[in-house]
Amino acid sequence: MGRMVKGLALSAIASSVVMAGGYKIPEQSLNSMALGAAYVAHTTGADTAYFNPANMSFMDADKSYVEGGLTLAHLPSNKYTLIAPYSGESEEENLPIPFLHYVAPAMGDFRWGVSLTVPGGLTKRWHNQPQKSFAEEFTLKVIEFSPSVSYKLMDNLSIGGGLRLIYSEGVVKNDATDTGTPFKVDMEGDTIEFGYNLAMTYKPTDDINIAATYRSNIDLDEDGTATITYPLPTDPPSGITISGDAGVSVPLPAALNLAISKTWNNTFTLEAVYERTYWSEYKTLEFTNTNLRISPKNWKDTDTFRFGATIKMENKITAMMGFAIDETPVPVERLGFELPDSDAKIFSMGFRYQQSENLSWGAAFLYDSKESFSVPAGVNTNPVLQYGGGFSEGGAFLTTIGVAYEY
Numbered sequence: 001m002g003r004m005v006k007g008l009a010l011s012a013i014a015s016s017v018v019m020a021g022g023y024k025i026p027e028q029s030l031n032s033m034a035l036g037a038a039y040v041a042h043t044t045g046a047d048t049a050y051f052n053p054a055n056m057s058f059m060d061a062d063k064s065y066v067e068g069g070l071t072l073a074h075l076p077s078n079k080y081t082l083i084a085p086y087s088g089e090s091e092e093e094n095l096p097i098p099f100l101h102y103v104a105p106a107m108g109d110f111r112w113g114v115s116l117t118v119p120g121g122l123t124k125r126w127h128n129q130p131q132k133s134f135a136e137e138f139t140l141k142v143i144e145f146s147p148s149v150s151y152k153l154m155d156n157l158s159i160g161g162g163l164r165l166i167y168s169e170g171v172v173k174n175d176a177t178d179t180g181t182p183f184k185v186d187m188e189g190d191t192i193e194f195g196y197n198l199a200m201t202y203k204p205t206d207d208i209n210i211a212a213t214y215r216s217n218i219d220l221d222e223d224g225t226a227t228i229t230y231p232l233p234t235d236p237p238s239g240i241t242i243s244g245d246a247g248v249s250v251p252l253p254a255a256l257n258l259a260i261s262k263t264w265n266n267t268f269t270l271e272a273v274y275e276r277t278y279w280s281e282y283k284t285l286e287f288t289n290t291n292l293r294i295s296p297k298n299w300k301d302t303d304t305f306r307f308g309a310t311i312k313m314e315n316k317i318t319a320m321m322g323f324a325i326d327e328t329p330v331p332v333e334r335l336g337f338e339l340p341d342s343d344a345k346i347f348s349m350g351f352r353y354q355q356s357e358n359l360s361w362g363a364a365f366l367y368d369s370k371e372s373f374s375v376p377a378g379v380n381t382n383p384v385l386q387y388g389g390g391f392s393e394g395g396a397f398l399t400t401i402g403v404a405y406e407y
Contacts, residue, residue, distance in 0.1 A: 029047035038322050045067055081390045169222075208261070274306075309322070347367045372390065
């Protein structure tokens with residue numbers, strides 16, 4: 001086991017940061033969570049500023065809209081099965097994810113809004129070996145502040161766009177010292193980056209919306225400090241510890257959404273969304289001011305298909321439900337313990353209650369069901385996964401509560 005852990009430790013950091021490019025949270029409001037993010041063409045509340053700013057043009061021109069809420073993401077443990085002593089189980093995690101949206105009254109054909117969201121992030125921890133040598137802890141936080149504007153070109157056509165101000169910070173820890181290999185990593189870093197988003201909505205009839213949105217790629221150039229103990233070729237094993245500045249760059253990839261919605265009798269709406277996420281931007285991972293090697297990633301672009309239904313009932317309740325099919329961007333040969341990702345099916349549901357003419361509130365629940373899968377022997381370059389093995393469980397349970405007010 002010692003030789004295997006040593007080989008694992010030498011590539012640990014370069015693989016640990018993979019989550020920064022591979023994990024995103026598209027659901028950033030009550031409605032979007034209930035609909036499984038099938039919420040692009042038919043957006044009606046303050047969260048329109050985030051999901052499709054072009055639709056701000058079609059909201060009540062004299063009103064202001066505000067919505068806030070909180071999502072609790074529960075991440076069950078991932079189980080890896082091979083042979084003893086290499087099998088293991090990651091820790092369960094619970095992450096709070098807040099959101100806030102605002103849309104101002106129209107100013108002629110212009111309108112503006114702003115959103116504060118958490119579009120990505122994750123914590124993954126393994127406390128058993130050999131996984132601990134690879135991903136003792138990886139924590140990523142991504143916070144986005146996004147002001148946006150819309151312009152009504154015609155009564156049935158609007159465009160929109162805005163800026164994306166991203167603050168990101170991360171922690172990477174790996175520890176192989178309890179295996180007899182003197183390798184340990186403790187890295188922290190953060191960054192502020194900028195991007196943009198674009199949107200367009202066309203209404204061929206009053207009850208049909210056709211929309212397109214695009215979010216730009218943003219490279220997260222994390223800068224911070226690192227304390228790294230490197231193994232030396234001595235007998236018995238010994239190491240040297242180096243502390244100082246360090247950095248790494250990973251992409252927050254671009255995404256294109258094409259959507260269409262149809263509403264019947266102002267009570268029942270169906271929406272379909274096709275999402276293309278450009279993960280292929282993530283080709284290699286390079287570190288600065290360290291002796292860590294370049295790690296090839298070669299992720300692939302992915303397709304996601306989302307479907308949502310909204311039903312307005314006479315008892316002041318609006319019911320919502322959604323379903324999505326989501327691809328993983330991670331090739332099996334590049335998969336690691338820090339992100340044992342697989343294709344997923346997403347199920348969601350929720351409600352909104354109209355407390356008064358101006359106030360509404362509600363709750364939503366989403367289940368991200370990851371497929372169990374096996375890694376064939378001899379395919380993956382990881383020093384443990386090269387022997388194969390299977391991953392099961394994982395996924396995510398997300399619960400959202402939200403309150404909206406119009407005035």
